[in-house]
Amino acid sequence: MAIANVMDRDQVAEAYGRWAPIYDLVFGPVFRQGRRAAVRAAEAVGGRVLEVGVGTGLSLADYARGTRVVGVDISEPMLEKARRRVEARGLGNVEALEVMDAECLPVADASFDVVVAQYVVTAIPNPERALDEFARVVRPGGEIILTTRIGAEAGLRGTVEKWLMPLTTKLGFRTEFPWSRYERWAARAQSVRLLERRALPPLGHFWLLRYGRLADPTSDQS
Numbered sequence: 001m002a003i004a005n006v007m008d009r010d011q012v013a014e015a016y017g018r019w020a021p022i023y024d025l026v027f028g029p030v031f032r033q034g035r036r037a038a039v040r041a042a043e044a045v046g047g048r049v050l051e052v053g054v055g056t057g058l059s060l061a062d063y064a065r066g067t068r069v070v071g072v073d074i075s076e077p078m079l080e081k082a083r084r085r086v087e088a089r090g091l092g093n094v095e096a097l098e099v100m101d102a103e104c105l106p107v108a109d110a111s112f113d114v115v116v117a118q119y120v121v122t123a124i125p126n127p128e129r130a131l132d133e134f135a136r137v138v139r140p141g142g143e144i145i146l147t148t149r150i151g152a153e154a155g156l157r158g159t160v161e162k163w164l165m166p167l168t169t170k171l172g173f174r175t176e177f178p179w180s181r182y183e184r185w186a187a188r189a190q191s192v193r194l195l196e197r198r199a200l201p202p203l204g205h206f207w208l209l210r211y212g213r214l215a216d217p218t219s220d221q222s
């Protein structure tokens with residue numbers, strides 16, 4: 001029997017439209033430490049940050065006021081909450097909050113110093129396509145900073161994660177996403193190098209990943 005674990009963009013957007021009213025209550029505190037770790041890592045690079053899957057903007061107030069941030073998300077109701085947060089907190093460093101699909105960012109190459117995506121990769125229907133976009137829009141020498149759940153390669157946990165997929169895809173995320181997919185992506189992309197992989201709370205299933213953007217291997221180095 002085929003497992004209904006295929007995600008599509010509209011289904012994900014609808015799922016987060018449903019999450020929006022209660023998202024901060026359910027996912028606010030549980031991921032707070034991870035979000036702060038990602039923002040600290042982004043601040044170490046500085047400059048202009050693209051936060052993909054910014055959601056309700058829970059991390060926006062953590063950026064220094066000198067850091068310019070553009071937030072994008074597939075869900076308008078999530079972004080509407082982020083806009084209200086920016087207004088209420090007077091976050092003048094947030095340049096824009098716009099609906100965009102991470103898999104196809106209408107953004108120029110190398111136009112950001114940092115791309116941050118917190119708890120987003122496993123919510124995107126074609127994660128590798130989005131990761132390619134992150135590598136494209138970040139400048140050489142910049143960083144891609146992810147907080148992400150990493151699934152098991154195999155074993156009981158792997159089986160349970162596969163088994164949960166039909167349910168979790170309806171809720172807007174995948175449970176099955178092993179480290180080998182990140183490894184294969186980085187090997188194929190060639191333009192990135194893993195700088196750090198650090199465990200985050202809770203449960204030992206979440207990680208902070210930092211990828212450095214290398215110079216384009218096809219560019220003329222002379």
Ligand SMILES: C[S@@+](CC[C@H](N)C(=O)[O-])C[C@H]1O[C@@H](n2cnc3c(N)ncnc32)[C@H](O)[C@@H]1O
Binds near residue numbers: 035120123
């Ligand atoms: C689990 S939430 C994380 C939100 C926020 N980063 C946080 O830390 O709370 C995942 C977010 O990714 C967004 N998302 C899912 N697929 C996306 C896509 N293809 N492009 C942009 N955003 C997407 C969802 O709408 C949702 O706001």
